[in-house]
Amino acid sequence: MKNLILLAFFLSTSAFSNTIEANEQLTQATLDNGLKIIVKTDRRAPVFISQLWYKVGASDEKQPNTGISHMLEHMMFKGTHDYKVGEFSKIIARNGGNDNAFTSKDYTAYYQKMHNSKLELAIKMEADRMRNLTFSGIELEKERQVVIEERRLRVEDNPNAKVYENLRLISFDQKGAYHAPVIGFQSDIETYRLSDLRHWYETYYAPNNATLVVVGDVDPQEVINHAKRYFGQYSSNSNIEKIKRYASIAKTSQSKKLELKAKLPFYTLGFHVPSLKTTTDENQAYQLEMLAYVLDNGLSKKLIRNQQIASAISVSYRLYDKHDTLFIISFVPADGVDNQTLIDAIKNQVKELIEKPELIQDELVRTKAQLEAGFVFEQDLIHTQAYYLGMLETVGLGIDKMFTYVAKMNEIKAKDISNIAKQYLDFSQVNSVELITKAIK
Amino acid sequence: MKLLILFLLLITQANAKVNIDQWTTPEGAKVLFTQTKGLPMLDVALNFDAASSRDGDKHGLASLTSSLIGTASKYHTEEQIIKQFESLGTEFSSASLKDMSIISMRSLTRRDILQSSLNLFTEVVTKVDYQQHYLSREKKQTLRAIEAAKQSPGSIANTRFNELVFGQHPYAHKKIGTKESLEKINLADLIQHYQRYYVAKNLTIALVGDISKTKAMQIARQISHGLNSGKKAPRNELVLPLTKTIQEHIEFPSTQTHLLIGQVGINRTHADYYPLYLGNHILGGSGLNSLLSQEIREQRGLAYSTSSYFTKMQSNGFFLINLQTKNSQADQARKVVLETLKNFRNNEIDPQNLQDGKDNIIGGFALETASNANILTYLSIIGFYELPLDYLSSFTDKIKNISTKDIKNAYERLINMQKLVILTVGVKK
Numbered sequence: 005m006k007n008l009i010l011l012a013f014f015l016s017t018s019a020f021s022n023t024i025e026a027n028e029q030l031t032q033a034t035l036d037n038g039l040k041i042i043v044k045t046d047r048r049a050p051v052f053i054s055q056l057w058y059k060v061g062a063s064d065e066k067q068p069n070t071g072i073s074h075m076l077e078h079m080m081f082k083g084t085h086d087y088k089v090g091e092f093s094k095i096i097a098r099n100g101g102n103d104n105a106f107t108s109k110d111y112t113a114y115y116q117k118m119h120n121s122k123l124e125l126a127i128k129m130e131a132d133r134m135r136n137l138t139f140s141g142i143e144l145e146k147e148r149q150v151v152i153e154e155r156r157l158r159v160e161d162n163p164n165a166k167v168y169e170n171l172r173l174i175s176f177d178q179k180g181a182y183h184a185p186v187i188g189f190q191s192d193i194e195t196y197r198l199s200d201l202r203h204w205y206e207t208y209y210a211p212n213n214a215t216l217v218v219v220g221d222v223d224p225q226e227v228i229n230h231a232k233r234y235f236g237q238y239s240s241n242s243n244i245e246k247i248k249r250y251a252s253i254a255k256t257s258q259s260k261k262l263e264l265k266a267k268l269p270f271y272t273l274g275f276h277v278p279s280l281k282t283t284t285d286e287n288q289a290y291q292l293e294m295l296a297y298v299l300d301n302g303l304s305k306k307l308i309r310n311q312q313i314a315s316a317i318s319v320s321y322r323l324y325d326k327h328d329t330l331f332i333i334s335f336v337p338a339d340g341v342d343n344q345t346l347i348d349a350i351k352n353q354v355k356e357l358i359e360k361p362e363l364i365q366d367e368l369v370r371t372k373a374q375l376e377a378g379f380v381f382e383q384d385l386i387h388t389q390a391y392y393l394g395m396l397e398t399v400g401l402g403i404d405k406m407f408t409y410v411a412k413m414n415e416i417k418a419k420d421i422s423n424i425a426k427q428y429l430d431f432s433q434v435n436s437v438e439l440i441t442k443a444i445k
Numbered sequence: 446m447k448l449l450i451l452f453l454l455l456i457t458q459a460n461a462k463v464n465i466d467q468w469t470t471p472e473g474a475k476v477l478f479t480q481t482k483g484l485p486m487l488d489v490a491l492n493f494d495a496a497s498s499r500d501g502d503k504h505g506l507a508s509l510t511s512s513l514i515g516t517a518s519k520y521h522t523e524e525q526i527i528k529q530f531e532s533l534g535t536e537f538s539s540a541s542l543k544d545m546s547i548i549s550m551r552s553l554t555r556r557d558i559l560q561s562s563l564n565l566f567t568e569v570v571t572k573v574d575y576q577q578h579y580l581s582r583e584k585k586q587t588l589r590a591i592e593a594a595k596q597s598p599g600s601i602a603n604t605r606f607n608e609l610v611f612g613q614h615p616y617a618h619k620k621i622g623t624k625e626s627l628e629k630i631n632l633a634d635l636i637q638h639y640q641r642y643y644v645a646k647n648l649t650i651a652l653v654g655d656i657s658k659t660k661a662m663q664i665a666r667q668i669s670h671g672l673n674s675g676k677k678a679p680r681n682e683l684v685l686p687l688t689k690t691i692q693e694h695i696e697f698p699s700t701q702t703h704l705l706i707g708q709v710g711i712n713r714t715h716a717d718y719y720p721l722y723l724g725n726h727i728l729g730g731s732g733l734n735s736l737l738s739q740e741i742r743e744q745r746g747l748a749y750s751t752s753s754y755f756t757k758m759q760s761n762g763f764f765l766i767n768l769q770t771k772n773s774q775a776d777q778a779r780k781v782v783l784e785t786l787k788n789f790r791n792n793e794i795d796p797q798n799l800q801d802g803k804d805n806i807i808g809g810f811a812l813e814t815a816s817n818a819n820i821l822t823y824l825s826i827i828g829f830y831e832l833p834l835d836y837l838s839s840f841t842d843k844i845k846n847i848s849t850k851d852i853k854n855a856y857e858r859l860i861n862m863q864k865l866v867i868l869t870v871g872v873k874k
Contacts, residue, residue: 046483047483048481048482048483048484048815048816049811049812049815049816050811051811051812051815081733089743090733090734090739090743093732093733093734094801097731097734097801097804097805098800098804098805098808099804099808100804100805100806100807100808100809100810100811100812101805101808101809102732102805102812104732117809117812118808118809118812119808119809119811119812122808145746146743146744146745146746147746148746149746149747150742150746150748150749151749152771153701153746153747153748153749153769153770153771154749156700156769156771157701157749157750157769160699160701161597161598161699161700161701162597163596265596265698266596267593267595267596268589268592268596301531305524305527309523309524309582312582312585315585315586315589336589338585338589339585339588339589366528369532370528370531370532371531373531373532373534374531374534375534377486377533377534377535377536377552377553377558378534380484380485380486380553381486381536381551383484384484384486384816384817384818385816385818386815386816444596444697444698445696445698
């Protein structure tokens with residue numbers, strides 16, 4: 005009882021993104037078999053989200069098995085020894101829940117969102133499919149077609165998605181991570197064998213390669229007890245640390261023109277950069293993150309609102325990637341404006357930022373205010389909270405990074421942004437993909 | 446100690462249900478407010494009945510009128526407004542649909558921040574300065590969006606489906622307009638649209654966050670005070686049902702065919718609202734567990750996603766089933782969808798499906814209001830569409846006694862298998 009009162013009190017008094025108070029709602033544990041457990045209480049509504057994260061994703065794949073992590077994610081809904089095909093989602097739904105899964109470069113994750121009286125059920129069923137999956141050939145054939153349709157929908161019929169796919173193809177060597185798309189090449193999707201999937205499952209789906217994250221109105225001890233009961237008997241995979249994980253291998257000064265049936269031109273530039281995980285100086289990663297915000301704001305103001313030579317522009321940096329990654333600038337030029345005009349304008353903006361950091365001083369202050377408020381706003385959705393906890397743990401950064409983010413960003417000075425831009429935004433090394441429009445009819 | 450217990454009670458009560466306060470400002474704006482504890486933030490949504498169904502023959506007018514809010518006010522330029530919101534860490538956004546034009550703000554509740562945010566927000570919304578150069582710029586941006594839609598088979602299909610289902614109704618046209626319609630719109634049209642529709646009596650204010658009711662009343666008063674009282678917009682007429690089946694194909698060089706099958710739907714006060722809602726949940730509104738997903742994806746591997754839904758609007762919206770499948774399978778998929786719909790309409794569903802649907806909706810209802818963002822949407826809908834204040838608290842009661850027969854009867858009354866829109870976009874073999 006006392007516990008509850010205290011927790012409730014912390015919730016209401018944690019007025020701002022204060023790292024100490026926020027951590028009072030957190031409980032962490034590790035089972036003997038290596039399963040990591042993270043619980044964050046949020047008592048605003050009598051619900052929870054439970055996510056199970058596996059440390060495996062597209063960056064662990066090689067041809068001819070690109071996309072196999074994602075394919076396995078689909079197969080995880082196809083039944084175990086105790087539950088028939090499709091029963092997983094059906095039982096969760098009958099109990100008022102909704103469930104799904106997502107795969108990315110560095111992780112595969114499964115989740116259930118439910119009323120808090122259903123906590124045990126969610127953990128029990130997720131634990132069951134860590135071990136007891138039935139691999140049916142018939143189900144694989146159907147699901148293979150579903151995944152090919154998914155690829156058509158997301159990539160084949162979406163010109164800009166093809167541009168991004170190609171940027172990774174030319175920027176990363178195929179011998180390392182991040183070259184192939186998460187969903188896989190179509191030729192690979194067409195040819196996985198059941199034994200490939202089973203092998204993937206047996207290799208990576210082990211308690212010492214997984215993290216259970218629960219956020220919501222739950223008792224942390226109860227989460228740990230359920231996890232012990234249902235995951236506790238599984239043995240760990242003693243080879244997991246020995247599996248070779250391939251880093252990304254950068255290729256520079258690459259460019260490609262893609263002629264596609266499309267109406268709008270699209271251009272994307274990728275600069276090789278370290279991530280928070282790979283950098284030798286963490287400050288640099290946060291500086292790159294800040295650079296992305298400042299450039300995005302600055303370019304939108306100047307090129308879209310002011311000069312009106314771009315109709316869309318975006319700058320992004322993948323702070324939390326497990327391997328060296330890309331800093332990406334993409335744009336759609338305004339009607340009648342050629343790409344080179346935009347590229348020159350972007351170069352000028354970068355040059356100005358490097359030479360006159362004092363000009364971004366105010367911008368920096370405003371961005372920090374936005375990040376500080378944004379941290380509070382993000383707490384509104386339990387799945388966002390769970391996502392950051394699970395992702396940070398899975399890529400090996402640890403969950404403290406969630407609570408130190410705002411403080412680290414606050415330390416950054418204009419001169420830091422200038423230096424980091426100078427170091428990494430080297431246009432002589434940049435990779436680019438250009439979409440050239442071809443008439444649709 | 447006493448204080449702590451009181452506090453605990455408050456929290457428990459907040460968990461049990463969403464308490465909604467409703468009142469009207471002196472100028473005539475309707476206000477709905479829910480206090481939530483735990484996060485020091487406030488969401489404000491201003492829902493004006495000022496969207497594309499009010500375009501008249503100037504398609505795109507409502508959307509442009511909305512997108513210029515936030516550009517300039519009587520006292521500040523666009524860049525000043527953007528910088529001020531950024532400095533406060535406050536999020537400002539606007540969106541314009543067919544019924545609602547929504548202007549929203551999310552701010553921290555720290556006193557200085559909240560008050561400055563509200564002052565700026567109120568000014569931006571109530572003292573708009575429509576300027577030609579912003580209109581020209583937004584028109585150019587809209588023209589790019591129109592072009593972008595033409596390279597997406599999904600967008601082409603949606604646009605055409607709306608035109609076919611809604612016919613002559615003001616819901617039929619694309620809200621961003623066309624190249625031709627944009628040419629006819631000038632600054633005076635925007636000012637006129639604003640003056641007529643952005644008025645207190647045409648507004649529902651939704652407020653959700655960690656503030657007192659007294660504070661909420663002050664905020665609503667402040668926003669409303671800057672607006673003219675005006676008149677509530679008259680209701681749009683109901684959409685007329687289709688008179689015959691319309692089959693149409695649009696040739697487009699995509700690898701998949703987008704298939705859309707549907708007809709005129711319902712509004713939120715329709716007599717069969719709840720059986721249709723539950724029925725749709727079972728038919729195509731519950732992801733992989735729905736009957737359509739079972740038939741299309743799980744049994745046949747024909748598509749990655751298929752679903753059915755009702756757009757529930759002021760006038761009746763549409764009912765739609767859609768999916769995407771490789772071009773050569775389009776015919777097969779169409780047959781499966783039509784067969785599934787026909788069976789669903791003509792026969793009572795399996796009682797187990799009914800029970801599963803109810804259990805999912807009722808057992809998971811707490812998830813519907815688990816975030817401030819979700820509650821804000823519900824308050825906006827309840828206020829704007831004049832739903833009863835117990836809409837949320839009575840929802841599960843309305844669902845629990847529906848029978849398989851109720852669903853069959855409701856679908857029999859609404860769905861006419863001889864008067865459907867059947868639209869495909871893709872490559873025909």
